[in-house]
Amino acid sequence: MKDVASLAGVSEISVSRVMRNAPNISKKLRDRVMEAANSLSYTPNRVAGALKNQSSNLVAVVLPSMSNEVFSSVLDGIESVLNDQGLHAVLGLSEYDTERELKVIRELLSWSPMGIILTGLHHQDPIPGMIEQLGIPVVQIMDIEGTPIGSAVGISHSDAAIGAADYLHDKGYRKIGYIGAWSEKPERSKARRLAFEARLSDLGTPLVASIISEERSSATVGSQSTAALLQQAPEIDCIFYANDDLALGGLFHALSAGINVPGELGLLGFNGIEIGKATPIPLSSIETPRFEMGREAAKLLLSSKENGNRIKDLSFKISGGKTA
Amino acid sequence: MKDVASLAGVSEISVSRVMRNAPNISKKLRDRVMEAANSLSYTPNRVAGALKNQSSNLVAVVLPSMSNEVFSSVLDGIESVLNDQGLHAVLGLSEYDTERELKVIRELLSWSPMGIILTGLHHQDPIPGMIEQLGIPVVQIMDIEGTPIGSAVGISHSDAAIGAADYLHDKGYRKIGYIGAWSEKPERSKARRLAFEARLSDLGTPLVASIISEERSSATVGSQSTAALLQQAPEIDCIFYANDDLALGGLFHALSAGINVPGELGLLGFNGIEIGKATPIPLSSIETPRFEMGREAAKLLLSSKENGNRIKDLSFKISGGKTA
């Protein structure tokens, strides 16, 4: 900055003001400084700026995993808002591990981010305090059932489960099964299953059987689990899946095994991923607004100074697929 | 830090040394400081540290998009290495736009990252200079055909195209078509198509027809394009796709239309995504090591101090699918 200042024949502070276009700068001076800055290809050092300001243009984003299209969509949504504002996401992955999550949050907070986005509402004791100490806005995503630290954007997973149960019941399915995976790692999926089971019981057609694989969700696991579940309980006429990867696997199994879908076996996924719309029989699914969730999270973060903390239910919808 | 120092009855610098476990600290002092730090729940301010050190624990990662499973896998691979080292990715998305990419790179560099990972080898004039000015390592991913700024990890897309052409030719296909999308946005895919076409010509069975949709790649677009291409050139006995989303769409179209795959129509995708392994007929595809690419990129970045710049060809393999 010193070099730019002396080349332009002005003080450093003026260079600073020009670079972040602060008010009350004459056009003459601005032009002179810009020219000098360009000729030296000077870029302001944000680290120094952040140190002085006690805040930065970074947003800490803590997600459980990147190998799940749900979270990459969410991140995409977040970035779509941040990038336009000249903000940047610093990423931390918890891998569904609370210890690790704490460590990651601590490290990210040490960068004085201007805000933080967390996944889920489960955050325990030291975390809310740490964030409050910095006085930055927090948005928690995915779930809205619980007590958020700050704002929250997501859907009600128990509502979604009830919606699924009612939908399948309305369609006439009476012997319903459930398939999950990865030991129900995102604990939201467990809550969803429990609400689903409870609703089915209320409807008088309790869950017939279920399989929760220990492996990570994938179409392959979905296919295998479906075969296994149908062997274990042949009377099943419909399966609700923890996510679309599993459901697609189920659909592929049915197609291969010549099982009539949705007549002989109904299939309902969760999330509504794009590929499910193109399968020979389009997958029925509970569509969740993942990209939108990211966008809203980022927007809430940016506006929380004026608007304070909010809870935003983005709600789901049941897709017009043909498998259930 | 001052508070911790006075609580522990030591100097600030000693606190600093304990926090980043520098050598030559007695156990007694370390314990005392740690206790004080914990009781005040003190976290070092990395911004200040980075300013002093002129380098941080951030790694700038510039990708074209997050709505493509290729890049989320790559990012996953990058994070899997970084997180273990206490490093963090700061993300920038170019949206396949060179202007935007330049802006993003500039902003990320102003954070004094300890390294930067870029996508592709196309980076023009100001960029190499800007990076060199900081003296930090660069790794470019996806492609290795060209002149990298620093290190590069990826595959040879022309080799992959040649491999695809040879494979299909060996299988007896003679009337081959091609389907791409999104105006061949990642320019690598165009290079790949051209190499594919050239090889087919050399083999004496030039490309029969192709469709490059302007829409973003998706199974839906793949399905539509496949129908359109077959109508346009019914003699086609095989289609090579720019990616697996498109190819899966093609497969779904074939399944719906009752086209015999791979007898009547062969299908070959690109990338080898997981879901293709579970379809009723497993998708044949050129498998690319996306996760591994991210891992290697991060590793190269970390080791480039000792090992200097390298070019790493991770190579592809043709999957054991059944659609071609």
Added chain:
DNA sequence: CATTAAAATGACAACGTTACCAATATCTGC
């Protein structure tokens, strides 16, 4: 136990910005 080497601790000045206040130039209205 003196002497020297090594280990442990501390003081101070940066790192590159920007907030705060002071100083100067420019513009009003009468």
Added chain:
DNA sequence: GCAGATATTGGTAACGTTGTCATTTTAATG
């Protein structure tokens, strides 16, 4: 043309660390 207001510029001191060097303490040696 002048006081007073306003717009524009500059000076100085932080922000919270850490590298360098100085100082103190501890250990090692004969």
